[in-house]
Amino acid sequence: MATLTIARAYQYAYHTYPNYTLAVTGGTLNALGDIVAQISQNILVKDHEPRPGWDPARTLRFFCLGSGMSPLLGRWNLFLERRFPLRAWRIQPISFRALSKRVAADQLIMAPIGLVMFIGSMGIMECRSPRQIHQKYTDIFAPALLTNWKVWPIAQMINFRYMPLPYRIPFQSTCGVSGHCTCPC
Numbered sequence: 001m002a003t004l005t006i007a008r009a010y011q012y013a014y015h016t017y018p019n020y021t022l023a024v025t026g027g028t029l030n031a032l033g034d035i036v037a038q039i040s041q042n043i044l045v046k047d048h049e050p051r052p053g054w055d056p057a058r059t060l061r062f063f064c065l066g067s068g069m070s071p072l073l074g075r076w077n078l079f080l081e082r083r084f085p086l087r088a089w090r091i092q093p094i095s096f097r098a099l100s101k102r103v104a105a106d107q108l109i110m111a112p113i114g115l116v117m118f119i120g121s122m123g124i125m126e127c128r129s130p131r132q133i134h135q136k137y138t139d140i141f142a143p144a145l146l147t148n149w150k151v152w153p154i155a156q157m158i159n160f161r162y163m164p165l166p167y168r169i170p171f172q173s174t175c176g177v178s179g180h181c182t183c184p185c
Helices: 002-016 018-044 056-083 094-123 130-160 165-180
Strands: none
Touching: 002 018, 002 165, 018 056, 018 165, 056 094, 056 165, 094 130, 130 165
């Protein structure tokens, strides 16, 4: 019953204030993902190594990143929905070809852009110098993008096929919670 109430409240908020709703939802789920990652890192540390503890500033950075990126990703998903409709008529079956085009466009266009935005904005929020941010791009962009391409196409295929438009960003963010634990950043 509570789940239905939350879903209705989310649906109302999304239709009334889509960007704000996506920002709060994306920021919250990104922060949750970072908390899970930090807890995992603390649990998995070897006994002779010091435990780093929880870094609230890092969690805040992830919240800010999710809040800023989620409305943009919402617009991107709307663009993909209109550009690659999965069926021309409601009674027609889902077009696997259109679904594949959506996933390909997402992975070939938005994945690199999102990664650039992630590395750059995190570098800025960490007060890194332009040289340090450039070094971070050099060190992790290619491996992170390749890792992304191993995981996200399947997740996005499920997302684009089964999730209604208002729930795609929360679905992505929820999938991203587990991704925080394996991020090379």
